[in-house]
Amino acid sequence: MNAADPKSNRLLAVLPEADWQRWLPLLEWVDMPLGQVLYESGRTLSHVYFPTSAIVSLLYVMENGASAEIAVVGNEGVVGISLFMGGESTPSRAVVQSAGKGVRMSAQKIKDEFNRAGPVMHLLLRYTQALITQMAQTAVCNRHHTLDQQLCRWLLLSLDRLQGSELTMTQELIANMLGVRREGVTEAALKLQRIGLIRYARGHIHVLDRAGLERRTCECYAVVKKEYDRLLPDRTAT
Amino acid sequence: MNAADPKSNRLLAVLPEADWQRWLPLLEWVDMPLGQVLYESGRTLSHVYFPTSAIVSLLYVMENGASAEIAVVGNEGVVGISLFMGGESTPSRAVVQSAGKGVRMSAQKIKDEFNRAGPVMHLLLRYTQALITQMAQTAVCNRHHTLDQQLCRWLLLSLDRLQGSELTMTQELIANMLGVRREGVTEAALKLQRIGLIRYARGHIHVLDRAGLERRTCECYAVVKKEYDRLLPDRTAT
DNA sequence: TCGACTGTGTTCGCTACCGCACAAAAGATC
DNA sequence: GATCTTTTGTGCGGTAGCGAACACAGTCGA
Numbered sequence: 053m054n055a056a057d058p059k060s061n062r063l064l065a066v067l068p069e070a071d072w073q074r075w076l077p078l079l080e081w082v083d084m085p086l087g088q089v090l091y092e093s094g095r096t097l098s099h100v101y102f103p104t105s106a107i108v109s110l111l112y113v114m115e116n117g118a119s120a121e122i123a124v125v126g127n128e129g130v131v132g133i134s135l136f137m138g139g140e141s142t143p144s145r146a147v148v149q150s151a152g153k154g155v156r157m158s159a160q161k162i163k164d165e166f167n168r169a170g171p172v173m174h175l176l177l178r179y180t181q182a183l184i185t186q187m188a189q190t191a192v193c194n195r196h197h198t199l200d201q202q203l204c205r206w207l208l209l210s211l212d213r214l215q216g217s218e219l220t221m222t223q224e225l226i227a228n229m230l231g232v233r234r235e236g237v238t239e240a241a242l243k244l245q246r247i248g249l250i251r252y253a254r255g256h257i258h259v260l261d262r263a264g265l266e267r268r269t270c271e272c273y274a275v276v277k278k279e280y281d282r283l284l285p286d287r288t289a290t
Numbered sequence: 291m292n293a294a295d296p297k298s299n300r301l302l303a304v305l306p307e308a309d310w311q312r313w314l315p316l317l318e319w320v321d322m323p324l325g326q327v328l329y330e331s332g333r334t335l336s337h338v339y340f341p342t343s344a345i346v347s348l349l350y351v352m353e354n355g356a357s358a359e360i361a362v363v364g365n366e367g368v369v370g371i372s373l374f375m376g377g378e379s380t381p382s383r384a385v386v387q388s389a390g391k392g393v394r395m396s397a398q399k400i401k402d403e404f405n406r407a408g409p410v411m412h413l414l415l416r417y418t419q420a421l422i423t424q425m426a427q428t429a430v431c432n433r434h435h436t437l438d439q440q441l442c443r444w445l446l447l448s449l450d451r452l453q454g455s456e457l458t459m460t461q462e463l464i465a466n467m468l469g470v471r472r473e474g475v476t477e478a479a480l481k482l483q484r485i486g487l488i489r490y491a492r493g494h495i496h497v498l499d500r501a502g503l504e505r506r507t508c509e510c511y512a513v514v515k516k517e518y519d520r521l522l523p524d525r526t527a528t
Numbered sequence: 529t530c531g532a533c534t535g536t537g538t539t540c541g542c543t544a545c546c547g548c549a550c551a552a553a554a555g556a557t558c
Numbered sequence: 559g560a561t562c563t564t565t566t567g568t569g570c571g572g573t574a575g576c577g578a579a580c581a582c583a584g585t586c587g588a
Contacts, residue, residue, distance in 0.1 A: 112430045115509055120433045122426040137419040138412050139521050143513050144426060169407035174376050181375040184422060188360040188382060191429035192350045195358045195469040198544075222565065231433040233546060238566060254554060254565055271353055275381050283377050437575075460535060474575060476536060492535055492584065 058155045061102040062128045062284065063179060068171050075165070079155040084108070086220075090131055090146040097141065099156040100132035106152030107213045109229055112144045120194070120231035121206075123186045124149065126213025128280060133180050135159050136166040136173075149229065150210065150220065178283045185279040189272045194231070197270040202230055203240045204269035207250070207259065212277070217259040223252075244268075296393045299340040300366045300522065301417060306409050313403070317393040322346070324458075328369055328384040335379065337394040338370035344390030345451045347467055350382045358432070358469035359444075361424045362387065364451025366518060371418050373397050374404040374411075387467065388448065388458065416521045423517040431510040432469070440468055441478045442507035445488070445497065450515070455497040461490075482506075 058079055059065040067075065084090075084106035091097050093113065101108070107126045113119045122144055125131050134142045157165075166173050193202055206229065210219050223241060227234040241257075244250045249265055251258040259265065266273070296317055297303040305313065322328075322344035329335050331351065339346070345364045351357045360382055363369050372380045395403075404411050431440055444467065448457050461479060465472040479495075482488045487503055489496040497503065504511070 110426075112426060114430070114434060118434055120430045122429055134419055136415075137422075138416045139419040139517075142419075142426075143423060143517060167407070169405070169411075173407075177374075178376045180418075181372055181377040181380075184375075184418075184425065185381060187422065187425045187429060188348075188350060188380075191360055191425060191432050192352070192358045192469075194429055194432040196352065196356055224565075231430075234565095235547090235567085236545065238568090242567080252566085279377075279381060462535075471576060472535095473537085473577090476538090477575095480537080490536085 056153075058102070058104065060104040060127055061130075061155070062286075063130055063175060064102055064155070066175065066284075066286070071165075071170070071172050075157070078157050078161045078165075080157070082154055082156050084148045084152055084154050086148055086151040088148040090148065091141075093143050093145050094141050097132045097135050097159055099158055100130050100135055100162045101146075101154050101156045102130050103127050103152060103154040103213075105215075106148055106154050107150035107210060109147050109149040110144050111147065111229065118231065119228050121229040122190060123183055124209050124213070125183070126210075128213065128284065129179055129183065130176070132159075132162075133176070133183065135162055136176055137180065149225070150214065175284075182280045182283045186276050189276050193270060193272040197272065199230070199232055199236050200240045200243065201268065201270040201272075202232075203237065203244070204265045205273045206230060207257070208262070208265055208269060208273050209276070211259055211262065217262070219257045219259075220255055221257060222255045294391075296340070296342060298342045298365055299368075299393070300524075301368055301413060302340055302393070304413065304522075304524070309403075309408070309410050313395070316395050316399045316403075318395070320392055320394050322386045322390055322392050324386055324389040326386040328386065329379075331381050331383050332379050335370045335373050335397055337396055338368050338373055338400045339392050339394045340368050341365050341390060341392040341451075343453075344386055344392050345388035345448060347385050347387040348382050349385060349467065356469065357466050359467040360428060361421055362447050362451070363421070364448075366451065366522065367417055367421065368414070370397075370400075371414070371421065373400055374414055375418065387463070388452065413522075420518045420521045424514050427510045427514050431508060435508040435510065437468070437470055437474050438478045438481060439506065439508040439510075440470075441475065441482070442503045443511040444468060445495070446500070446503055446507060446511050447514075449497055449500065455500070457495045457497070458493060459495060460493045 084103065090101055090108060103125060104127050107124060108131050109124055110122045111119050112122055131146050134140060166176060193205060206226065211217065223237040224234045227237045241250070241252050245252050249261045251260060322341065328339055328346060341363065342365050345362060346369050347362050348360045349357050350360055369384050372378060404414060431443065444464065449455065461475040462472045465475045479490050483490050487499045489498060
């Protein structure tokens with residue numbers, strides 16, 4: 053299953069065959085370049101996006117310009133849940149954090165599909181619950197854990213949504229996501245580099261020791277991961 | 291509409307008449323005493339709870355015992371969304387934060403009602419989206435705002451879910467919710483008392499100047515409030 | 529009426545992170 | 559190859575909140 057297959061998105065991959073056949077003509081390939089804003093706070097969405105190789109950050113931008121990541125969506129999920137949840141918009145922004153591809157479906161179509169109230173709906177709702185867990189755990193992590201731990205968590209979350217072990221990501225961007233100073237990220241990243249967990253070079257991070265990151269991060273990563281695995285099995289279970 | 295009417299829960303209040311008639315025999319009054327645990331992390335829920343006068347905290351308890359509130363649910367909402375979202379459980383805990391009453395419905399019944407895929411479902415989903423916004427904003431607030439501001443936000447959120455201007459709540463409990471030290475809450479509460487916004491006395495807080503709290507808190511409170519108002523209109527709009 | 533307990537106030541040293549300023553190094557551009 | 563821009567590294571004073579220890583005051587029960 054390569055990146056040119058919509059089914060490299062895990063939600064699409066577990067669609068029942070009947071739904072999949074109906075969906076195929078409704079899906080449209082899109083490039084998702086770094087920094088692209090998929091939706092803006094308060095704006096009504098035109099499409100939902102199923103990333104296949106891209107990673108998207110949901111973040112809240114404060115009045116003073118500071119920001120904080122609320123959750124991250126990659127090939128395991130879908131961007132734009134407020135369309136089928138019924139609110140049409142959210143107070144947050146969705147930005148492509150790691151360039152790649154995805155497929156999208158128009159707002160009207162996804163609502164129609166959701167309202168069939170069948171397996172598609174239940175799948176999307178289970179995904180939404182997993183996303184809720186991620187947000188909740190982000191709140192906890194922001195409250196209690198050190199920048200070191202949070203950086204590890206963030207790297208692992210990104211890694212899970214990519215193939216390979218290299219991320220393209222400047223420290224400045226990571227700082228925006230985590231809602232901390234860029235210098236803080238520099239320090240934390242240096243520590244990780246010194247103990248040999250990563251190698252950093254001008255916007256490219258090679259993860260050398262994934263298990264080491266898992267040992268260094270807080271419980272938040274495992275909680276979220278476990279909940280995604282529980283709620284979104286690899287095969288169709290309907 | 292007094293507290294003995296299930297319709298003092300705002301979700302129940304906006305149910306279409308046909309649904310309401312069907313629901314009435316399915317609802318059961320329950321007392322919700324301070325500290326009661328409605329569900330435990332990872333446990334399957336037996337009921338959903340619609341508080342009428344009680345307030346419930348959703349909180350995550352860490353391995354080391356520290357905790358953090360993720361969201362709060364009062365007479366505007368329902369506790370136990372994971373039942374109709376399909377996950378059956380969540381990694382968090384629900385605890386009664388302010389004693390009162392509520393009505394509950396069995397897990398099976400709420401699932402049946404949700405799966406009618408009518409107005410009830412769409413109402414519950416819009417509520418869930420509002421709850422998501424609250425969680426997201428909690429994450430942001432934990433990241434960026436001072437304890438002072440967060441205490442104001444927390445007081446306002448509680449106040450919105452109560453009648454009157456008095457809360458029964460020790461500083462120790464507030465500290466657990468906010469995920470901070472009790473001493474920090476003492477200091478912040480003293481400041482608020484000195485400038486005349488509240489009066490504190492052994493577990494009882496009188497809010498004297500609500501507008502003052504709103505001026506002192508961060509934007510997070512207003513963002514969440516606005517989103518609840520937008521997603522959950524006072525009257526049925528279906 | 530005398531504890532015992534619960535809730536609140538205060539202090540002190542400590543640490544993580546902030547804000548700012550600036551230096552150095554690695555591309556990019558011409 | 560000289561210059562500009564982007565990215566990363568470093569140092570410094572300031573501060574919010576932590577952890578621990580303790581004093582004090584209502585409240586309740588024996």
